[in-house]
Amino acid sequence: MTEKISGDPGEEAARATGAAAASDAPVILSNEPGSFARGVLAERHPALIQQVRDAFPYGRRQHEALDDLLDEITTGVVEPLASTERDHDHWAGWGREHFGRSWYDVPFLWAESYFYRRLLGAVGYFDAGPWQGVDPFAPFKQAELEGDAVAQELRALDALANVPAEERATALLHASLWGNRADLGFRASAGEPETGDAAASMLVADDSVSLWQALPAGAPSTVAVVADNAGRELVPDLILIDHLLEQRHAERVVLHVKPSPYYVSDAMTADVVDCLRRLVKAPGEAGRIGGRLWKAMTADDLEVRTHPFFCAPLPYGEMPADLRAAFESATLTLLKGDLNYRRLVGDRLWDATASFADRTAYFPGSVAALRTLKSDVIVGLDQSTSAALESSGAAWRTSGTHALIQVRG
Numbered sequence: 001m002t003e004k005i006s007g008d009p010g011e012e013a014a015r016a017t018g019a020a021a022a023s024d025a026p027v028i029l030s031n032e033p034g035s036f037a038r039g040v041l042a043e044r045h046p047a048l049i050q051q052v053r054d055a056f057p058y059g060r061r062q063h064e065a066l067d068d069l070l071d072e073i074t075t076g077v078v079e080p081l082a083s084t085e086r087d088h089d090h091w092a093g094w095g096r097e098h099f100g101r102s103w104y105d106v107p108f109l110w111a112e113s114y115f116y117r118r119l120l121g122a123v124g125y126f127d128a129g130p131w132q133g134v135d136p137f138a139p140f141k142q143a144e145l146e147g148d149a150v151a152q153e154l155r156a157l158d159a160l161a162n163v164p165a166e167e168r169a170t171a172l173l174h175a176s177l178w179g180n181r182a183d184l185g186f187r188a189s190a191g192e193p194e195t196g197d198a199a200a201s202m203l204v205a206d207d208s209v210s211l212w213q214a215l216p217a218g219a220p221s222t223v224a225v226v227a228d229n230a231g232r233e234l235v236p237d238l239i240l241i242d243h244l245l246e247q248r249h250a251e252r253v254v255l256h257v258k259p260s261p262y263y264v265s266d267a268m269t270a271d272v273v274d275c276l277r278r279l280v281k282a283p284g285e286a287g288r289i290g291g292r293l294w295k296a297m298t299a300d301d302l303e304v305r306t307h308p309f310f311c312a313p314l315p316y317g318e319m320p321a322d323l324r325a326a327f328e329s330a331t332l333t334l335l336k337g338d339l340n341y342r343r344l345v346g347d348r349l350w351d352a353t354a355s356f357a358d359r360t361a362y363f364p365g366s367v368a369a370l371r372t373l374k375s376d377v378i379v380g381l382d383q384s385t386s387a388a389l390e391s392s393g394a395a396w397r398t399s400g401t402h403a404l405i406q407v408r409g
């Protein structure tokens with residue numbers, strides 16, 4: 001089934017340059033039996049409701065709301081927010097065409113985003129009262145941050161301290177990239193990420209040379225990093241940010257995070273602080289990096305920002321003017337993760353060889369995507385890579401085994 005994203009600036013840009021607008025690429029819905037998107041709605045979301053229910057001693061009100069939400073997403077139709085909700089008007093606009101339809105028949109991107117909004121509503125996250133502002137995913141994030149995997153990754157930094165800057169840069173970039181595989185919404189179905197040479201061989205596109213060229217040491221660059229997951233992804237993101245500042249690839253870094261809990265492990269300001277505390281208290285090189293980052297934040301060399309748009313069910317083509325201006329003023333915007341990629345190029349079943357440059361031509365300023373492949377969306381592959389992957393028979397688009405670094409200068 002295909003739906004038009006009206007006024008998609010990516011398509012307008014493509015038309016202007018004479019490139020194929022590709023408006024016929026189908027929008028991803030969740031009604032295809034056996035599809036990745038259907039599995040997320042039919043299996044992951046109900047399981048997540050149960051996990052959240054088990055993680056807190058919620059009262060009857062929350063349990064009833066979670067029961068209702070579970071019924072609605074499995075057998076019902078999409079219901080609007082109550083008119084008393086503070087963001088009712090936004091969602092009334094965004095969901096106009098979707099309310100009253102099966103959750104499976106509306107765009108996947110929209111359905112997932114609205115599911116998280118409704119889950120927060122069910123546990124009273126936005127209501128004045130005792131559960132206001134209590135992150136329903138915090139126990140999962142905390143367990144990960146305190147776990148052995150993070151401790152091991154932090155210890156491994158000691159071995160990197162004295163390697164040549166270029167080698168260190170590559171290792172830290174790859175750590176940040178593969179950290180994306182560790183999102184908690186995805187973890188249940190994935191093993192451990194590859195490391196070292198194996199990780200490099202799983203890159204389906206690698207524009208890392210262009211990325212470093214965009215950030216020459218000593219230039220007065222500002223880098224915008226749009227974070228994805230907390231914990232095992234945000235820790236290596238912060239370590240990469242330290243490297244950018246320390247080696248003067250960036251004079252300033254602006255780290256954009258979510259304003260409220262989203263997609264289980266997406267990072268908010270509180271998660272940045274938790275990661276920094278984890279780094280600061282670590283021994284050796286990790287502790288030194290933590291100390292530098294803490295100082296960088298107090299000096300505003302590292303600034304954390306948030307914006308409601310980051311939890312909106314919209315592609316980046318529809319970003320508001322203030323966010324557009326923020327990205328425009330950056331030397332490079334680095335978008336982390338799968339969801340940011342879907343929002344960047346459009347959540348459609350593109351031909352894998354469609355041009356990344358064309359799809360992102362609308363984006364203000366230079367943009368880099370660092371993402372492990374965990375959904376059906378992909379563009380920018382060369383013909384031979386695409387053909388080899390397609391004939392491999394592997395679930396390379398969705399299993400998180402492959403990754404990409406794509407840059408449009």
Ligand SMILES: O=P(O)(O)OC[C@@]1(O)O[C@H](CO)[C@@H](O)[C@@H]1O
Pocket residue numbers: 040044112180183185186228229263336337338339340373374375
């Ligand atoms: O943005 P992230 O954290 O890299 O990935 C989010 C994600 O796991 O969530 C969706 C399933 O819920 C997938 O489309 C996507 O892969």
